[in-house]
Amino acid sequence: MxxxxxxxxxxxxxxxxxxxxxxxxxxxxxxxxxxxxxxxxxxxxxxxxxxxxxxxxxxxxxxxxxxxxxxxxxxxxxxxxxxxxxxxxxxxxxxxxxxxxxxxxxxxxxxxxxxxxxxxxxxxxxxxxxxxxxxxxxxxxxxxxxxxxxxxxxxxxxxxxxxxxxxxxxxxxxxxxxxxxxxxxxxxxxxxxxxxxxxxxxxxMDHEWPEERRDEFLAVLARHPDIRGVHDLRTRTSGADDFVQFHMAVDPHLSIVEVHDMMDEVEARIEKEFPGVEVLIHPDPNGLVNEQGPAAEELLPERN
Structure with a gap:
């Protein structure tokens, strides 16, 4: 059903x-x-x-x-x-x-x-x-x-x-x-x-996801080898629908096409682990610090 x-x-x-x-x-x-x-x-x-x-x-x-x-x-x-x-x-x-x-x-x-x-x-x-x-x-x-x-x-x-x-x-x-x-x-x-x-x-009031679920989401992103960091992660749930948006730090030397392909790959990984979640990604050149938040690297768990 x-x-x-x-x-x-x-x-x-x-x-x-x-x-x-x-x-x-x-x-x-x-x-x-x-x-x-x-x-x-x-x-x-x-x-x-x-x-x-x-x-x-x-x-x-x-x-x-x-x-x-x-x-x-x-x-x-x-x-x-x-x-x-x-x-x-x-x-x-x-x-x-x-x-x-x-x-x-x-x-x-x-x-x-x-x-x-x-x-x-x-x-x-x-x-x-x-x-x-x-x-x-x-x-x-x-x-x-x-x-x-x-x-x-x-x-x-x-x-x-x-x-x-x-x-x-x-x-x-x-x-x-x-x-x-x-x-x-x-x-x-x-x-x-x-x-x-x-x-x-x-x-x-668009309350954030539980901390455990946010950590699981960040862990999925951390497994991607080309993501340099994530910041301004925002999550919410509306009925049966989940929404996520975040800034993703990438190699500043990548072309727009390469960044676009990378974002498609990231979205595919997210869909596999979090089916049905609607994602909005904003790419940032690596090293850019958000003046209203922490540095990008601070919100990703360490890779093994």
Missing amino acids: SRSSLTRSAAFASIGTALFLVGLKLWAAWKTDSTAMLGSLADTALDLIASIATLVGVWIASQPADRNHRFGHGKAEALAAVFQVMLITLSAGGIALRAITRLIEGGETAAAEEGIAVSVIAILATFALLAWQRHVIRKTESIAIRTDHLHYQSDLFLNMAVIVALVLDQYLGLSLADPLFGLAIAAWLAWGAFRAGGEAIDHL
């Missing part, structure tokens, strides 16, 4: 799972009057909206570059992730407010058996969805699917928390368990939103 087909399949699977769970949890929240169950319902309802946003985001991101978007549409995935983060944050705030109200005013839950049964079904459905999402993430590294995956990972803990809260409340008589678990769920969601938001912002 292509990347776009995989990401769309994961988005459709999320939507289908969320629709199923919303119906179940709506009934369970009505039967149990549990704050923890209501929090789980609110999270799943927002998951449904977020999954629809994910589908839209991955569909837009899969569109090829065009006249007005020469670098493609990859950042649509990060925008979808930011939208999901906003929904998760709203969900966390609403759950926390309801839990605090229950702590102050009191209240009892009911129908523990129904609530527990619904939570177990939700856990099984979520496990199946997470397995498919992990497969898609391994194949595509989609930030939108990864953020959606975070939602459903938290759903596992949400559903487990609902079960524990109902057991403690109705079978052991610990009436504060339900709102306290509601607060814990809200805190978990807020922390997940913070982490996912940081990754999405990194994509939108």
